Every structure is written in C-alpha cells, then in structure tokens.
Amino acid sequence: MTRGGEQLTVPPADFASYYGRPVLKPPVWKYDIAGYLFTGGLAAGSALIGAGAQLTGRPALRTVGRWTALGGVAASTYLLVHDLGRPARFHHMLRVAKVTSPMSVGTWILAAFGPMAGVAAVAELAPLLPQHGVLGLARRIAPPIGNIAGLAAAATAPALATYTGVLLADTAVPSWHDAYPSLPFVFAGSALAAASGVGLIAAPAAETAPLRRLALAAAAIEFGGGHQLERQGLTSEPYTHGRSGRLVKAGRALLAVGTATALLSRRSRLLAAISGAALVASSVATRFGVFEAGRVSARDPKYTVVPQRERLAEKRSATQL
Amino acid sequence: MPHANALYGPLDPAPDAGYENPPPRMGFFTDTSVCIGCKACEVACKEWNGVPESGLDLLGMSYDNTGALTANSWRHVAFVEQPRSAGWATPAFEGDPDGPAISPVTAAVGARTSTDTGTDPGLDTGSPAAAARMSGGPEFLGMPGAQPPGRGSGAEGRTDFRWLMMSDVCKHCTHAACLDVCPTGSLFRTEFGTVVVQEDICNGCGYCISACPYGVIDQRKDDGRAWKCTLCYDRLGVGMTPACAQACPTESIQYGELDELRERAAARVAKLHERGVPEARLYGHDPNDGVGGDGAFFLLLDEPEVYGLPPDPIVTTRDLPAMWKRAGLAAMTMAVATAVAFLGRRP
Numbered sequence: 001m002t003r004g005g006e007q008l009t010v011p012p013a014d015f016a017s018y019y020g021r022p023v024l025k026p027p028v029w030k031y032d033i034a035g036y037l038f039t040g041g042l043a044a045g046s047a048l049i050g051a052g053a054q055l056t057g058r059p060a061l062r063t064v065g066r067w068t069a070l071g072g073v074a075a076s077t078y079l080l081v082h083d084l085g086r087p088a089r090f091h092h093m094l095r096v097a098k099v100t101s102p103m104s105v106g107t108w109i110l111a112a113f114g115p116m117a118g119v120a121a122v123a124e125l126a127p128l129l130p131q132h133g134v135l136g137l138a139r140r141i142a143p144p145i146g147n148i149a150g151l152a153a154a155a156t157a158p159a160l161a162t163y164t165g166v167l168l169a170d171t172a173v174p175s176w177h178d179a180y181p182s183l184p185f186v187f188a189g190s191a192l193a194a195a196s197g198v199g200l201i202a203a204p205a206a207e208t209a210p211l212r213r214l215a216l217a218a219a220a221i222e223f224g225g226g227h228q229l230e231r232q233g234l235t236s237e238p239y240t241h242g243r244s245g246r247l248v249k250a251g252r253a254l255l256a257v258g259t260a261t262a263l264l265s266r267r268s269r270l271l272a273a274i275s276g277a278a279l280v281a282s283s284v285a286t287r288f289g290v291f292e293a294g295r296v297s298a299r300d301p302k303y304t305v306v307p308q309r310e311r312l313a314e315k316r317s318a319t320q321l
Numbered sequence: 322m323p324h325a326n327a328l329y330g331p332l333d334p335a336p337d338a339g340y341e342n343p344p345p346r347m348g349f350f351t352d353t354s355v356c357i358g359c360k361a362c363e364v365a366c367k368e369w370n371g372v373p374e375s376g377l378d379l380l381g382m383s384y385d386n387t388g389a390l391t392a393n394s395w396r397h398v399a400f401v402e403q404p405r406s407a408g409w410a411t412p413a414f415e416g417d418p419d420g421p422a423i424s425p426v427t428a429a430v431g432a433r434t435s436t437d438t439g440t441d442p443g444l445d446t447g448s449p450a451a452a453a454r455m456s457g458g459p460e461f462l463g464m465p466g467a468q469p470p471g472r473g474s475g476a477e478g479r480t481d482f483r484w485l486m487m488s489d490v491c492k493h494c495t496h497a498a499c500l501d502v503c504p505t506g507s508l509f510r511t512e513f514g515t516v517v518v519q520e521d522i523c524n525g526c527g528y529c530i531s532a533c534p535y536g537v538i539d540q541r542k543d544d545g546r547a548w549k550c551t552l553c554y555d556r557l558g559v560g561m562t563p564a565c566a567q568a569c570p571t572e573s574i575q576y577g578e579l580d581e582l583r584e585r586a587a588a589r590v591a592k593l594h595e596r597g598v599p600e601a602r603l604y605g606h607d608p609n610d611g612v613g614g615d616g617a618f619f620l621l622l623d624e625p626e627v628y629g630l631p632p633d634p635i636v637t638t639r640d641l642p643a644m645w646k647r648a649g650l651a652a653m654t655m656a657v658a659t660a661v662a663f664l665g666r667r668p
Contacts, residue, residue, distance in 0.1 A: 018629030020432035020447030028527040052663035085525015085545025096506040103504035158652035171531035184651035217658035308633040
C-alpha cells in the first residue's frame, strides 16, 4: 500500500472472519463524547481568544471569550459525566493521575482549566457590583483576579484542545489509532475555528479583526493536519465514505466557506455572523464525523483484519529476504 | 524509573507493576485441538463468578449460541464448520462423491443474528458477505434444510468436514491496553501478572472497551460497569485452579505457570506437526509479539481471524509517546497561531 500518494491501492476486502462479526468491541461512548469534543474545543479556543483580547485591550471580545469558555467547559463536563456508566462515581477519576491514560490526563487538564475559566468569566460581572462597601472592594479586586485566571485558563487551553486527539487515538479503534499524527492538529484547528466563529457572531465588529486571522490559521492547521486522514490506507475509508465521510467533508466545506466569508466580512455584521455560524457548524460536523468514523471502523472486521494481515505479510517477506 | 519495555516488548508484568518477589506469572494455555465444544468452561465460569445470564437465543452460528466474549460471558466457545478434512483424520467421505455441505447462506444467516446479552456493545451483528466466505466460497448451495447435512440430498451433497472449537477468554496481556488507559485505576495488575477490574472503583467510562485489541472487555447495561475474566483471582490466591480449567473435561484449558505452559505448548505443537497436523500453530505465546505475549494463549488449527481473533494485535499504548509528542506540537501551534492573530496590526 502506498502512503502519501494520491492513488490508494485499497486491497479487496477478502479476509477470513468469525461469522463476519467485529473483532473489536465498538466504542460504547455515546454522542455525548462527540459533543464533548466540540464543547471542550470551543472552551479552549475561547479561553485563548479571551486572553488575547485581554492582553490587547479588546474588552468586549474578552467578555465573549471568557463566557464562551465557561459555557463550553460546563457543557463538556456535564457531557463527560453523563456518558459514564456510573455517573455518580465521576470523582473516581480523581483518585489517580496516569500519563498512560489520556482520559486521566484530560480529567486533570479539565480540573485545572474549569475553575480558572469560571473565575475569569465571573470576574466580568464586577461592573454590576455597587461602588462602595464590601462589594465595592470586590468590584475593584475582581478584574485583576479575573485577568490572572484568564491567563491561567489560556495557558492550559491548548492542552485541553489537543489531548482529545490522543484520547481517541490511544484505542484499538483502527481509524482513530492510525490517525494519531493528524487528530491533535484537526482538533486544534477545529477548536480555534469554533471559538473564532462564536466571537464573530457575538463580539462587536471593531474588535474582531484578530478573529479573521485566527479563522484563517485554524483552517490552515485543520487542513494541514487533516489531509493525512485520507492517506492512511484502508482505515481512511470511514473518513471519506458513508455518513462519517459526509460529515468530515461537510466540516471541511463549512470551514472553507466560513473562513472565506470571515475574511470578506470586515464591513458587514451579517456576513460576520454567517461566517461565524459556518465555522461553528464546521467544528460540530468534524467532531461528529471523526467520532462516527471510529465507530464504523471498529464495527467492521475488515478494518481490523486486513491491515494486520498486510503487516504480517510484510514482516514475513522482510524476514525471508 | 520505568522499565525500557514498560509500553512495548518482552516484560515480566508483576515486578513492573511494583510487586516485590511476586509469585510466578500464571496463565491459561487453551489447546483447541482437544476442545470438544462442551461449554463446561462457560457454565463453570458463570457459576463460580456469578456472571449474569447472557441471552438464550439460537444464533445460527453452528453450536455457538453465546456469540462473543461479553461482560456477561467471560468464556466463549467458538464453533467453526469448514468443508475440509481434519488434518490427520481419515476423511469422512473418502472415495464418495462429495461437495460442500456447509452453505455460505447458513453462515450469512448466522452473521445477522444477535441476542440481548444484557451488555453494551455486547454481541454485534456481523457482515453477511464476510461470513459467507468462511464456509468456502461464494457459490449458492441451496437453502439450509431441516435435516442434517447430506441426508436429504444424498451422498453427492456430502463433503469432508471439520469442526473447529475454541474456548476464548481474556488474554491477560503483558501490555494490557485496558489497564493502561483506565482513568480510575479500577483495572489493576495482580501479583500473578493477570489483569482484574475492581468493581467498586469502575465508573463505567468505557475507555478500556475501545482500547482492547481483542474485543474482550464489555459493559453491563444494568450496572454500567465494565466486566471481564479475572482468571479467578479469588481462587488463585488460595492455590486453586480457575473454574473453567477445573471444569474442562479434555484438558483443552490448562492452567499453570506461564513459563511451563509455554514449554508444554511448544511440545504439543511439535507433536501435532509430527502426527501430520501442519496447520497447528500457537497464538499469543510469543513475548516479542505486539502485546508482549498473552497470559492466556492458544493452540489454533487455522488462522486467528477464523476464530474471531486479530491476526497481529499491537497494544495501542506502544505509540503513546509519539501521540503525546504530536499533541504537544499541535498545542504549541495553537498557542502560536493565537498569539500571531492578536499581534497583527490593527485595521
């Protein structure tokens, strides 16, 4: 099988099996996890935007970034807990820290990011407090605390957005595992795209110039990392065919449209909102597409048996030489 | 300091997990060449471990009505009917006119069946096209009849036939992906080198299920937790043999010290080759394989995938350092992209 070329020689699916049944157990994760991939990425990207806006004096964009980060991280925590077979035992995640378990690493990233994003967002409420008294004091100290928390959240944000690539890749699921070099980049781009999208929708036009550049960067990262998904041999198939393939393609198309529209939307509030919606939709489609592709690849024994057979044949021919 | 082979390669797992002077590594050697498909192992396992009922439907997969290893079936006897003679044996219909007796159509029907095992994902249906290939060809050989093969159709419809039976079980890998990815520490390595789920810790996150390269571990629907073979950890501790091996009437399932079992298995394969069964081969015995060798390994009479086993599994965590590197690179790219976007000139 050729790697990197345009022409892929996908072998005929002629392989032995046990009544055609899957060799692997397909992931038991529900769509909660696909939703988590989206909301977690949105939160991470928004925290970065919030910090960028904070440091460059764009208060309205900062507020949007911080609240979106809090909303995203709250939703993603809910989705993660809801997906557990025993939700009441979610805190069992906190009894160990293991680098061999991306889920454990992610739990701790989330545990660091969540409270910081929360403090940063709540600090935005300071202007609503009275000028005097104890609350007046809170009104004065909240912004600097919020600034520190906002920067701390932004410092953990890139880890939050990219560890999910490892979360999916560190499994026996063929299309996820084989995609390990690409997934963190796809998810990093997707996170920045979604967060830029929300910013373009919600922030005033005067402050969104960085988001247009960021959307362009997001597209570059996602396309740059993602084009490998179609070049990993047989296990690419779910990324290009069927429902999962359509979702991945829709994600790419929406990303291209959203980015192009964003670049043209400097003077039009409406165009900015449309581009933002396209970018958010692109992220949703990409996450659900990648999630679904993994499930498809685990369900069909072809994706498990055929590549392993080829690997064995290669090993055998190498030892015979 | 972690062992150089902590993620991949030959390793003695119990000392690596931190046990000082552990007992010898224990395991199973399942010799499928003497399995008679009695399913005593399945029953004994359920009895001893209190494993719930896993569906009582007929699946149309020969005598296999269990279907797969699930959270509610920790031993699973696979049955494969093949239109060829069984190695050393005199072909059943030698000299008679014969043709295939097992129909691709029956196998394809078997692929579509399922039963509520009470677990998730439990017993998934298969691909009928792939199943049809297992009985020797794409040819349509007529609908399956109500009578035993050959009786209705006369001797012309008969064929040489062999029946493969294999009692599958958790492999208790040297490099167990389920254990490595478990975020709660529920899955742990015992002093015997086996892998066990602590049911009071498991919160049903499901990561182990996607990580297992053999599709062994599974989740119970009613309680949400992951369950699998414990290699009868409670029995091992008091020097007893696991229930399945104890119940096996033909010593197809052998329990013992892994080193000794590996020697025994090598001798058995050599003997079978000598007796004219060239297709006998070991599976999961090699400490240099993709999972560092299995604690429960097998003697098979056909390719692993015929029994529903992966032909060349590699533990996913072998690539974990490379994965974290890629994620780190992506994270840095993301941070730099944001910085550049905000540092650009104001319009």
